[in-house]
Amino acid sequence: MIEPAPRSDNSLLVHGYLDGELDPAHALELERAIAADPALAAERDSTQALSSLIRDRLAGERAPAGLRSRIESTVGLRRAPPRPSWGMLAAASVLVAVMASGTTWLTSRPPPQTDVAEMIVADHLRALMAPQPADVSSTDRHTVKPWFNGRVPQAPKVVDLTREGFPLIGGRVDVIGRVPVPTLVYRHNQHLISLTAVPATDVNAPARQTIAGFNVLEWSDNGVRYWAVSDLGASDLDGFAKAFRAAEPDG
């Protein structure tokens, strides 16, 4: 977070504000300053327009496919199976076997939350390596939500967050232990967010952790525990959780 600054630095803080780097108190203070100062408001608007212009036009460029395969052969990965590695699969199946040995653990005896979080991160990692991060790719929540029917016991809340900067990409079914769970995939700029919804009776306070460099945010709403995983910065992921929780499911 940015340290408080003298008033004259407000025009600098506009940038920290737009980038989600100010703590709530300073953000509020700056919003008041912007409301009182048209020059600040203009800087905010121009900067916002510039940042989204850069994101829209330039942030989507991908590494050429040839570069990826050259690098893979340089470090000796080329002959390995394209996705997920056998090592990971084997390790994951060991995990699954261990977790599954105490049947229906997910509802009857929740394991330590970090274990679930780690499996959810593993699912996110596998999705990143797969050709498609979602099994159903659609930006229309009326397509994504029905797709879950029959695949998981309970279709998750699906909301469109395009206006908030988190367009829906689609959904997939992940497996935690032996339980199929719905995962929604959102995008923020070029970063994917996996949002897994697990029915849960107990309510936990929102919690944040970092696993293998991914930010993991966990919260409960209406009998469902949510896990958001992404390589987004913590503040951007917080913004996503805030937008998701605020959105009406059928508005």
Added chain:
Amino acid sequence: MPFWRGAQNDARCVISDKDRFRTVVLPHLDDCYRLARWLTGNRADAEDVVQEACLDAFRGITGFNGSHPRAWVLTIVRHAAYRWLRKNRPAALVVVDDLEALSVSGAQIADSAATPEAALIAQADTARLEQAIAALPVPFRETLVLRDVNGLDYRDIADVTGVPIGTVMSRLARARRRLITTLRPNDP
């Protein structure tokens, strides 16, 4: 013990360097390419830089502590890009224009409150935008790219570029003001 945390303790040999490279470096290849493309200024050289950086990352993967893999990989790409710049564009690293003059001109942006400047910027030509970014001095360009193209937060940008967070913010502010000034339709 989760399988990818092996290297954090004695279980180091359980997972190979190749597996670690696959999970730590490869997911960020697009980000690496984008940063290299804007630091070198062209796509062909960016590929060379990324390839070299990946080899460095592979050699150094056992030393990676497991947190912030994207920042770690981008730091290596940045080093490789700077090596390339020193060899091929030494002048680019001599910063004569530090955009200092622009630090006071923030308010000037808003002089013409009647012009919907934001709307004009939103319609700016892509080629013009690319030229304007390419013309930024390297320290400002890399900060802007890491934030607006790569989407890193200030903490990670500070780690990658080795400057305090406050410097990240002021470089961003100046880089963006310069771009806004450049993209603004010619003033009367």
